[in-house]
Amino acid sequence: MISVGRFEVFSVINGHIRLDGGAMFGVVPKVLWQKKAAADGVNRILLAMRTLVAVDRERREVILVDTGAGDKWLAEDAERYAVTHDSAAIPDALEPYGLGAADVTDVIIAHLHFDHAGGMTGWKDQPGGDVEVRFPQARHWVHERHLAHARKPTPRDRASFILHDFEALDRAGLIRGVSGDRPDPPFDGIRWFVSQGHTPYQLLPWFEDDDAPLLFVGDMIPTAAHLPPAWVMGYDLYPLATLEEKQRVLHLCAEQNLRLAFPHDPDAGGIEVAMKNNRPSPGPALDL
Numbered sequence: 453m454i455s456v457g458r459f460e461v462f463s464v465i466n467g468h469i470r471l472d473g474g475a476m477f478g479v480v481p482k483v484l485w486q487k488k489a490a491a492d493g494v495n496r497i498l499l500a501m502r503t504l505v506a507v508d509r510e511r512r513e514v515i516l517v518d519t520g521a522g523d524k525w526l527a528e529d530a531e532r533y534a535v536t537h538d539s540a541a542i543p544d545a546l547e548p549y550g551l552g553a554a555d556v557t558d559v560i561i562a563h564l565h566f567d568h569a570g571g572m573t574g575w576k577d578q579p580g581g582d583v584e585v586r587f588p589q590a591r592h593w594v595h596e597r598h599l600a601h602a603r604k605p606t607p608r609d610r611a612s613f614i615l616h617d618f619e620a621l622d623r624a625g626l627i628r629g630v631s632g633d634r635p636d637p638p639f640d641g642i643r644w645f646v647s648q649g650h651t652p653y654q655l656l657p658w659f660e661d662d663d664a665p666l667l668f669v670g671d672m673i674p675t676a677a678h679l680p681p682a683w684v685m686g687y688d689l690y691p692l693a694t695l696e697e698k699q700r701v702l703h704l705c706a707e708q709n710l711r712l713a714f715p716h717d718p719d720a721g722g723i724e725v726a727m728k729n730n731r732p733s734p735g736p737a738l739d740l
């Protein structure tokens with residue numbers, strides 16, 4: 453756990469997934485990326501699915517960022533990606549604070565790809581049946597332009613969205629749409645960083661702090677290995693936009709001591725960024 457502004461912040465691994473290493477590193481040759489992530493027999497690499505949790509005990513605010521792939525999987529589909537999900541991971545992590553799933557006040561849906569948004573809902577009774585909301589008291593924040601895209605994706609990214617991950621939230625009236633290119637801050641101590649490279653209108657929370665703020669970088673920089681600007685995922689719809697966004701973020705790391713929190717790094721929930729010979733490189737891991 454680290455303190456950031458008024459929040460206690462920590463990162464919870466709620467499952468793992470294996471995705472094609474070539475797709476994860478775009479134009480970077482395997483001879484380079486395999487030094488950072490070992491490939492299995494079918495060229496997949498192991499990724500964590502993380503939830504960033506921010507708690508303000510005084511105000512009894514509990515904010516989740518991303519929720520992993522969830523448990524709405526049939527065996528055959530889960531096997532393709534080697535998906536695992538631990539539904540108890542988030543409640544277990546909240547327990548030491550005297551809190552549970554019913555105390556979650558806000559879920560930030562940075563983007564609606566299934567490996568980030570699936571855990572917001574689960575099967576109600578049996579697999580393949582009705583879907584229910586996992587955090588029924590929470591406001592679920594998403595950029596409305598991203599939601600519109602998720603409902604009508606391109607043939608290139610259609611496989612990344614699963615409608616039942618978010619339609620139950622909509623029916624329950626729990627979605628809070630954020631609008632505009634520079635959306636208003638949602639709460640004290642948090643503002644939005646809108647990213648367009650990976651998918652349109654990814655909504656990334658920036659936790660303010662006088663000494664060292666923290667940015668949840670989402671799939672703009674999924675792991676510490678993706679820190680170099682040209683190490684952009686093949687999945688990204690607009691890779692040059694991702695590259696520019698990363699350069700902007702790394703500049704902010706140098707200027708403002710910005711720390712980064714990752715959604716997929718199997719080893720570190722987040723890092724400080726160090727400058728070596730004028731080049732940003734992963735610094736010490738954060739105690740997330």
Ligand SMILES: [Zn+2]
Pocket residue numbers: 563565650671
């Ligand atoms: Zn994604």
